[in-house]
Amino acid sequence: MIGATRGPGFRRVVALSGGVGGAKLVDGLAAVLPAEALTVVVNTGDDFVHWGLRICPDLDTVMYTLAGLAHPVQGWGLADESFAAFAMVERLGGPAWFRLGDHDLGVHLVRTQRLAAGAALSAVTAELCTSLGIGPRILPMCELPRATMLDTADGTLDFQEWLVRRRGAPAVNRVWSTGPSAACPAVLDAIADSDLIVIGPSNPYVSIDPILNLDGVRAALAAKPVVAVSPIVGGKAVKGPLAGMIEQLAGRAASPAAIAAHYRGLLAGLVIERGDEAPAGVASLPASTVMTTRDDRARLAADVLAFAEVVP
């Protein structure tokens, strides 16, 4: 079945996403679905306050990617970015372990001011998306801060402390969340109204679980077809610390089977990298899951949607 404009026939797709990998798949979905058919639910467990500003790394990566502004290689921030404010903060002895670009700073300044004025994060995100000309709807997973915390060999760290300041080095024993567990109401509505859920190739522990663990999300997903894209390719994470986390948290090697086990009971199907071993117990589709070009993103998105039409 083919949709009214192009691509497969799902009319209301909800994608769950963290940063880089998830954002690229979302960009592909945006290329093959009409804008009104796609809602993106983004992890905000990595959010933090830095330089007095509310930073939402995954929301920003998804926004910048869909706006065509994302840095093509580094996985965070903007293309053609400058770091003049950062240089001055560093010169003045301010906190310099997290690099913030100048354009990026403009986003954080506007967001922080709107939040301080009482606007909800979902409303601020919608405003930013409108200004940046983004078609699909982007929702933060929740309105209020809910931080992902990691119990590590070096004590309990928040996500940015662990990933950026400590470079993801301390072994992780447990991942948990602190803060109100209410999902953004629009997230539950979007899931209820959807006919397909796509879980992007993001880190299950720190990008997707924080969404799944919000009140009512798993129950809402139970009634829907859910397909995921494996973030593990050839036994390694395409980007980031996931492979080590699987070993530390699941006690097994990183593989599509480990991803399938992590999401057991939730998935109708798993898209895996061509050549990787198919997991038992769930339908899987071999595809090219490493998205180097924008065409790669659209091709993978089309594969995911086509696969979702044929899984049970």
Next chain:
Amino acid sequence: MIGATRGPGFRRVVALSGGVGGAKLVDGLAAVLPAEALTVVVNTGDDFVHWGLRICPDLDTVMYTLAGLAHPVQGWGLADESFAAFAMVERLGGPAWFRLGDHDLGVHLVRTQRLAAGAALSAVTAELCTSLGIGPRILPMCELPRATMLDTADGTLDFQEWLVRRRGAPAVNRVWSTGPSAACPAVLDAIADSDLIVIGPSNPYVSIDPILNLDGVRAALAAKPVVAVSPIVGGKAVKGPLAGMIEQLAGRAASPAAIAAHYRGLLAGLVIERGDEAPAGVASLPASTVMTTRDDRARLAADVLAFAEVVP
């Protein structure tokens, strides 16, 4: 009498300053006095909160000028500045009537964070000056916000609203201040310990009066020799809206006599532009008061100090 290192013999000079003109004279004083001999008291009545950040335009202009970082022409901000964050804020529909450069933003971010952490403005200013390698001591006139307000033909406006947003156009009927009237304690101490007070060629109404009107400042100054540099040259302000304000507020033409009348009872002497008519009732020194080059600043500063040694 010549001091231990160079220049005239005043050992503890306090300069009162607003932005551009005052900052240039302060730079000249810093060139001819040992760093420990100079304390600069800076107007903070123009301070405001913008993009959620505490902006101190006059403090910053004095800091940037003494650090050799000030923009050589425009009278605010930094040389070699970029405006990437501003461009993004503008794109996102944020308030764009006041341009903030990227490096400048770094200063505001650090200051705002330190203030939010409970540091006093004088302590934060000292930290910034140390980081920027500034020798003379720079003091804000007061620790807490005290805003200069203008009753105008278009209603009551704060200073930046009037000067920047409304381009200084609405005629001014009255200038007043709101907020606690306590001077920074270090300001009163510095005046008490000084042997000369220099009032820079700043706007008397909106740059100097806010300092003079703080509790105890006029009383402390009464015991000290005070010399000022006229900000009026050839009947016009060197920069800014002063000439019109003199007409509106004092009902007379802009001239050194109008400046002398404004400061009557306070001044031992007034340095005026060569060729301008000397005011009656106060000692005056004709000099080159327009500071185009850094040499001009040092020369005028040396003239001011030499003049101060011979006025009654």
